[in-house]
């Protein structure tokens with residue numbers, strides 16, 4: 185049996201961060217992951233992340249994963265791939281399946297960072313080929329570079345459903361609709377708005393009655409549900425699709441913790457390990473970090489991993505009490521700042537009517553995925569101004585502030601905690617550089633010049649699709665709802681290295697449409 | 711169905727095209743990609759039929775967890791093709807039930 189100071193199970197953001205932290209303190213660390221690629225969920229996440237600088241905001245998930253792996257390995261952690269851990273036993277021993285054989289390892293400390301599994305609701309026809317998890321669709325598109333299907337229906341409007349829905353559009357798939365049995369969109373409004381403006385309809389209080397097809401899915405019958413999630417007769421809709429993606433939530437992958445005998449507690453529908461603030465379970469020296477200890481985000485998983493890694497280093501005497509305490513306080517503060525805002529874990533299940541600033545939350549955003557034209561002006565990021573200026577359509581308290589850090593002119597303020605709504609300071613003088621538009625992970629910032637001459641206005645919007653429009657190309661301007669407004673000519677397409685593959689497309693519309701046009705759509709060839 | 715270019719990931723790395731056999735018929739895929747990806751790119755949806763009710767199954771989790779995608783590969787049944795790299799000349803067959811009667 186091989187022995188390590190620390191064994192980490194799972195090479196996602198939590199596990200890699202734990203390994204980096206502990207190896208940095210001098211521990212001999214082994215990380216085991218069942219996948220052929222390290223990074224856990226991160227290697228499928230090609231979108232820019234929320235958060236603040238210390239949480240790696242505005243960086244795409246894939247890149248964060250690569251950075252973490254490099255850090256852990258540089259510090260000497262050994263990462264074993266294709267190595268599912270099949271058992272975790274008292275005395276901190278693990279059983280690893282490797283190839284046809286098995287290996288036994290013992291750790292003086294163990295960190296379980298196994299992440300989460302997708303929930304799979306059963307409906308008639310759910311086993312038909314063409315029905316797949318949202319994670320499978322991501323794996324196909326981003327790791328194997330194959331489209332999951334031509335026309336897809338997404339079940340689930342949490343962040344996973346919204347993000348994967350957008351990624352399907354980026355891969356050139358059609359998205360027939362996003363369905364959710366809940367009466368409100370579960371994920372961030374900005375993620376929903378990104379989809380809605382490309383013309384994707386949302387059906388809340390709807391679920392799948394059945395998927396049909398003989399050898400594969402060819403269509404879906406969806407139905408409206410009442411408050412108790414029962415189908416209301418006569419309220420069915422049909423969708424012709426060849427693929428159904430399920431994003432019905434994640435459940436912590438706690439099998440190993442349960443097997444080892446860690447004390448568990450019920451939290452809603454899930455069972456979570458009972459943990460200290462640094463993730464130590466009821467078994468001394470066994471820690472849980474990341475989604476396995478409660479579904480959150482990669483940003484929080486990374487901090488939880490570092491907390492657990494540091495705690496293991498302290499426990500085994502690799503770092504002194506003062507050094508440990510100082511680091512612990514910094515990490516706990518960073519974690520607390522992420523847990524601010526209306527989507528914070530402690531607020532799960534609660535319904536807020538207003539933002540922390542006391543502004544009514546948009547109900548249309550929660551039901552249809554977009555802001556009503558008449559309500560946009562209520563939010564502090566939207567102010568009329570002469571000349572070029574940003575319009576920040578970020579209207580929910582989410583832990584995010586890279587827009588503020590991006591602006592060289594200091595036009596954007598996020599004050600009083602990172603979940604505060606961004607505010608446009610019209611005294612600062614926007615230079616029209618577009619950095620705020622490009623960094624915003626919610627793609628919620630637009631630039632407006634309401635007086636571009638000839639009664640026209642110029643709207644600049646983020647664009648992450650192919651093919652890129654050409655200067656002079658005529659297309660259509662779409663409203664926040666995806667509704668077609670008017671023809672629109674592209675006057676500029678900017679793609680600077682600092683934009684990290686988010687192009688900025690500037691198009692011209694009649695002035696009356698300046699506060700309505702939010703997406704430029706290529707006209708289908710006749 | 712292949713994503714040769716992508717707005718964020720950029721152009722796909724060129725792979726080596728190889729021939730494999732699906733139920734005896736020649737098809738092509740990229741060497742080293744999961745067999746399931748090659749099948750998806752070729753428009754194949756059904757991987758197997760269940761034992762009792764003969765219901766079709768295809769790719770579901772794509773990461774080796776659910777065993778929905780198993781097929782008969784080089785004569786061996788119950789191979790999870792989503793985590794099996796494609797090799798030149800591989801013989802892949804739709805699996806019926808537990809793969810009884812496989813030669």
Ligand SMILES: Cc1cc2nc3c(=O)[nH]c(=O)nc-3n(C[C@H](O)[C@H](O)[C@H](O)COP(=O)(O)OP(=O)(O)OC[C@H]3O[C@@H](n4cnc5c(N)ncnc54)[C@H](O)[C@@H]3O)c2cc1C
Nearest residue numbers: 194196197198217218224225269298299474475481482483
């Ligand atoms: C579509 C989508 C979009 C997201 N967007 C964001 C975002 O914008 N910002 C953000 O902060 N977060 C985002 N997240 C959430 C984030 O990806 C997760 O919260 C995060 O990855 C959790 O990290 P983890 O290390 O706990 O688990 P994971 O990333 O799930 O990693 C766990 C690892 O453990 C391995 N494993 C599990 N069991 C075993 C075992 N028995 N033996 C060996 N290995 C095992 C798994 O294979 C996996 O590699 C998103 C998630 C999804 C699905």
Ligand code: SF4
Nearest residue numbers: 591614615617618620
């Ligand atoms: S366009 Fe540039 S100057 Fe104007 S608000 Fe955005 S980041 Fe600031």
Ligand code: SF4
Nearest residue numbers: 578584586587624626
């Ligand atoms: S506007 Fe600012 S706070 Fe809102 S999502 Fe964009 S970057 Fe984050």
Ligand code: FES
Nearest residue numbers: 770772776777792
């Ligand atoms: S699709 Fe789940 S194991 Fe292959």
